[in-house]
Amino acid sequence: MDPRTTVEAMLRPDLRGRTAYGAPQLDVPVALNTNENSYPVPPVVVEAIADAVRAVAAGLNRYPDREFTALRTALAAYLSRSGTPVGPGAVWAGNGSNEVLLHLLQAFGGPGRTALGFTPAYSMHPIITTTTGTTWVDGLRGVEGAGAFDLDVASAVAQVRAHRPDVVFLCSPNNPTGTALGLDVVVAVHDAAPDALVVVDEAYAEFARPGTPSALTLLAGRPRLVVTRTMSKAFALAGGRLGYLAADPAVTDALRLVRMPYHLSTQTQAVALAALEHADLMLETVGAIKEQRDRLVSGLTALGLDPVPSDANFVLFGTLEDARATWQELLDRGVLVRDVGIPHYLRVTAGTPEETTRFLEAVAAAVPTRTGAAP
Structure with missing residues (x-):
C-alpha cells in the first residue's frame, strides 16, 4: 500500500463523509437532552x-x-x-x-x-x-x-x-x-x-x-x-x-x-x-417522571407551543420558528435539550420538578408566548 494513502481513502466507501453519533455532553445546570433518568441511584x-x-x-x-x-x-x-x-x-x-x-x-x-x-x-x-x-x-x-x-x-x-x-x-x-x-x-x-x-x-x-x-x-x-x-x-x-x-x-x-x-x-x-x-x-421514580412529562405537555401548551402527547420520559414539542436558534437560546439559559433534526421541533427529557420549572421558564423567556399564559 502506498504510504501516502489516507485513512479516508482506506475507509469503507459507505462510511466516508459520515458523522459519528453523539449527543452533546455539556456541563450545564439542567441537562435534558439524552432521556436519562434525572434521579440518582438510591x-x-x-x-x-x-x-x-x-x-x-x-x-x-x-x-x-x-x-x-x-x-x-x-x-x-x-x-x-x-x-x-x-x-x-x-x-x-x-x-x-x-x-x-x-x-x-x-x-x-x-x-x-x-x-x-x-x-x-x-x-x-x-x-x-x-x-x-x-x-x-x-x-x-x-x-x-x-x-x-x-x-x-x-x-x-x-x-x-x-x-x-x-x-x-x-x-x-x-x-x-x-x-x-x-x-x-x-x-x-x-x-x-x-x-x-x-x-x-x-x-x-x-x-x-x-x-x-x-x-x-x-x-x-x-x-x-x-x-x-x-x-x-x-x-x-x-x-x-x-x-x-x-x-x-x-x-x-x-x-x-x-x-x-x-x-x-x-x-x-x-x-x-x-x-x-x-x-x-429502582422503579419508584417512574411515576414522578411521568408526572413531569405530563407537566411539560401542559406547560408547553400553555405557552402556545405544540407538544406531542407522550408515552415516554420525554416530550417532542414544535411549531418553533427556528428550532436551532431556540435550542441555542435555551442553552444560553443553562438548559440543554435535544435538536433531533425535525424542522420546527425540539425534544426535552422529563426530569425533576426543579428541572421542569427551569426548562419552562427558559422556554417562556426564549419563545414569545402566543397565549400570554404563565408556565
Missing part, C-alpha cells in the same frame, strides 16, 4: 451494587459467565411480572440495547439484505444498520399536520410489501416522538413481512400511560418477533450499560454466533443483578 442500591462488585472482584482474573445465566434468569423474572411469562432461554442481553440491536443486525442483516424503519424514529437504527453492511430504507410515518407522527396499519403494511425487508424496526414508545403503537400495527407488519425479523424497540415501555400495550404479549407463536428493552431509562442505570431482549430461543441461539466471547463483563452482570434485586425501589 443509596440502598448503591450499597448493594458496591457489595456485589466487591464480592466478584477477587475472581476478575477469570472470564465472566459467558451465558450470563443468573442475569438472564433475573431479567426473565422481571419481564414476567407484566403477566406474560418469559423464560430465561428467551432472553438476551448486551452492553446497552445498542449492542443488542447490533447483534440482531449481525445475525439477520448484512450485505445484500435490507432493514426498514419508520422515521422519524431512533437515530441509531440506521447507523447500526449501516455499520453491518445492511441497506437501510427510510419508511415514512403520517402526513404533515394532525397525526403527523402516527403510523397506521395500511401505510405500514404497504411499505413493508413494497420494500420486502429482511429486518423491520418498530419503536413503541417511539423516539423522538414519544408516540406508542397499537398492537394491530405490530401484528400487521409481522404478517405482511413473512421473511423478516420484526424488532419492536420498547426502551421506554415502563413510562407508557395506563392501557398502552406491550409487544411482549405477542411473542408466543411468533418466532420472528423480537422485543428489546433497556435498564438505562426506568432503572436509572444509563452508566451501567445493560440492554436486553425477549424473543424465541431460536433467535437467542442465533445471536451466540455473532457476539464477542464473554461480551458481558463480570462487574456488568453484578451491577445489573443488584439493580434487578431492588427493582421496585
Whole structure:
C-alpha cells in the first residue's frame, strides 16, 4: 500500500463523509437532552451494587459467565411480572440495547439484505444498520399536520410489501416522538413481512400511560418477533450499560454466533443483578417522571407551543420558528435539550420538578408566548 494513502481513502466507501453519533455532553445546570433518568441511584442500591462488585472482584482474573445465566434468569423474572411469562432461554442481553440491536443486525442483516424503519424514529437504527453492511430504507410515518407522527396499519403494511425487508424496526414508545403503537400495527407488519425479523424497540415501555400495550404479549407463536428493552431509562442505570431482549430461543441461539466471547463483563452482570434485586425501589421514580412529562405537555401548551402527547420520559414539542436558534437560546439559559433534526421541533427529557420549572421558564423567556399564559 502506498504510504501516502489516507485513512479516508482506506475507509469503507459507505462510511466516508459520515458523522459519528453523539449527543452533546455539556456541563450545564439542567441537562435534558439524552432521556436519562434525572434521579440518582438510591443509596440502598448503591450499597448493594458496591457489595456485589466487591464480592466478584477477587475472581476478575477469570472470564465472566459467558451465558450470563443468573442475569438472564433475573431479567426473565422481571419481564414476567407484566403477566406474560418469559423464560430465561428467551432472553438476551448486551452492553446497552445498542449492542443488542447490533447483534440482531449481525445475525439477520448484512450485505445484500435490507432493514426498514419508520422515521422519524431512533437515530441509531440506521447507523447500526449501516455499520453491518445492511441497506437501510427510510419508511415514512403520517402526513404533515394532525397525526403527523402516527403510523397506521395500511401505510405500514404497504411499505413493508413494497420494500420486502429482511429486518423491520418498530419503536413503541417511539423516539423522538414519544408516540406508542397499537398492537394491530405490530401484528400487521409481522404478517405482511413473512421473511423478516420484526424488532419492536420498547426502551421506554415502563413510562407508557395506563392501557398502552406491550409487544411482549405477542411473542408466543411468533418466532420472528423480537422485543428489546433497556435498564438505562426506568432503572436509572444509563452508566451501567445493560440492554436486553425477549424473543424465541431460536433467535437467542442465533445471536451466540455473532457476539464477542464473554461480551458481558463480570462487574456488568453484578451491577445489573443488584439493580434487578431492588427493582421496585429502582422503579419508584417512574411515576414522578411521568408526572413531569405530563407537566411539560401542559406547560408547553400553555405557552402556545405544540407538544406531542407522550408515552415516554420525554416530550417532542414544535411549531418553533427556528428550532436551532431556540435550542441555542435555551442553552444560553443553562438548559440543554435535544435538536433531533425535525424542522420546527425540539425534544426535552422529563426530569425533576426543579428541572421542569427551569426548562419552562427558559422556554417562556426564549419563545414569545402566543397565549400570554404563565408556565
